[in-house]
Amino acid sequence: VDIVMKKCSLTSLDCRLIVIFCNVSLYRSLAMNPLLIPEAYIIGAQPLCSQLAGLSQGQKKLCQLYQDHMQYIGEGAKTGIKECQYQFRNRRWNCSTVDNSSVFGRVMQIGSRETAFTYAISAAGVVNAVSRACREGELSSCGCSRAARPKDLPRDWLWGGCGDNLNYGYRFSKEFVDAREREKTYQKGSHESARLLMNLHNNEAGRRAVSDLAHVSCKCHGVSGSCSLKTCWLQLADFRKVGDALKEKYDSATIMKLNPRGKLVQVNNKFNAPTSNDLIYIDQSPDYCVSNESTGSLGTTGRLCNKTSEGMDGCELMCCGRGYDQYKAQVVERCHCKFHWCCYVKCKRCTKIVDQFVCK
Template sequence: MDTDFRRHRSILPVIIVVLSLSWSQVNGHWWSVATDPNIDKLEQGITSICEHFKGLSRNQEALCKRYHNHMSFVSEGAESGIQECQHQFSGHRWNCSTVEDSTVFGKVLNIGSKEIAFTYAIASAGVVHSIAKGCKSAELKSCGCSKKPRPTGLHNDWRWGGCGDDTDYAYGFAREFIDARERDNVSPRGQKAKARKAMNLHNNEAGRMAVVRGTRPACRCHGVSGSCSLKTCWFQVPDFRVIGDKLRQAHVNAIEMRMSKRGQIRPRKSGRGKPVLTDLIFIESSPDYCKRNSKTGVPGTRGRECNKNSSGDDGCGLLCCGRGFRRQDVTVVERCNCKFQWCCTVRCEKCRKTVVKHFCR
């Protein structure tokens, strides 16, 4: 590789193609690579497949061809982001539901809400997380173990030198690839389009920084009988659930922004401080997630399973939006009568039983 992503600079001055597109004119989203089976062809060096990924912008296609061996990690990161989004919002009126097209989340993406801010951040974080681990595992030949210096405060007797997750390289690549979609939109038309571009770029960065700033030293014990008289330490990215929890809290505290006459976004509430890198920002109020709306792409909560005994977001009271719920007997198949078999197996039967579930009207 002839470029060092650790410098956090623009890496494609030669092949950048200047386009003037509105955000809505770019069909699909790069997240769709998470479910595209053609990703496997890139590992065989068939770079022309990049042109058929409907969710990629022009510059992302160029990056895909140039760094085709990175795309399986981009796909893995996007999938991790989508799954984490669905975990964090499970049981809520908006549950990060997906659609079967290259937009992944459907028309709801067109609304600059705090929920969409989360999707941008968590997907961006997923790519950094995946690439950093790919570097450490030597699956990506253009990077390797982290080269970060020994952190202050580490015990003097502990050795610094284990193979750490390379978040510097991962951050640099993720920034170039993910933000390329917004950079393609050189001249957004109208204040809303300009504000949306700024919103997307900020939330992309918030996701990346959640991983970078969450990285901590990890150590392995050495010594007689694991006495930990000596340790070898390195930098390690946190479990992705930790990242998801952090960004979910940022969603709760997300800052509403507006576009000023000078073309800059500022907090809508006067006196609110400028957002920091790890804040999530949004420019539009969340839609009514209770009722199905084909125009906004909101699926509504009708037919969703709810918890009759919960007073939280997953409870039938909140989730069903006051419409009530219905009771239904459902037959489920479970493992039962499990027995240990010598030497090392457990054999179970399959049992059917009827359980009571509740669904929103």
């Protein structure tokens, strides 16, 4: 709480802790208990964990025990949402948020490959945010990374700079994000049980993407930059690389089904079995071409498209063969940029008229 209050004045009416919980499994119960982007208003310096809609009992307990973590869980989830929207910006389903309470809407009730991606990227976002918060000294229960020295690191290089605490971030994300799934009760062999296994698998795939892309970073020391000594530490990759990696996993995701023993197996055995790093799904994706309230599809009517592209952002594919309208639009952009010594670039703002194409 002390850490939260350093960032927030008790006298400020706007003082609030934004918590977007990355446990996208909350999307399953959107109709009755939607995944909110909850706000824990600070009253008497106590976040109201018990009043955060959508939390399971286990998550409420973790919220009370680790109140200073909640801000970073929220930041990680927001990072995951933004990355999802970047990765799918040129797709029929563009990871749009639909209102202030349900984030991605009813699409998440379907165990599709899009849902698989959102679970993975959200879990990855929390690992990323919590690991870095540890390094920055923002959390009371962790600090810099204590990862073991890599065996291939040259002997004369020092190991132990303040690295991102991936081990802690990974473990906390697993405990918090998976808590809701572990607490569910279901009938063995049901679709709900398959969905639970799918959710847990994709949460883990997201965490592993962050872990696999972490790397050793080093800094030189020495007189006049001679680099006679190097200090090295563990550093997380830029989150865009995590998004790129999970997008590739999305493109090659495997459809699964329950076997009589209650385990998920491949529908098509001709391909290699998915590993813990791969994404899996159990339902076919809905038709994202047209608006459908029952599935949550927003359709592509009104979406911008690229007339000259033959890819998914092209008007033919984006508009699903319905055609498109062309109109003139005024665009403001930076122009006539000049570099000023020493350290900044100054630009003017120019206005131009461009052709834009919108799906019918």
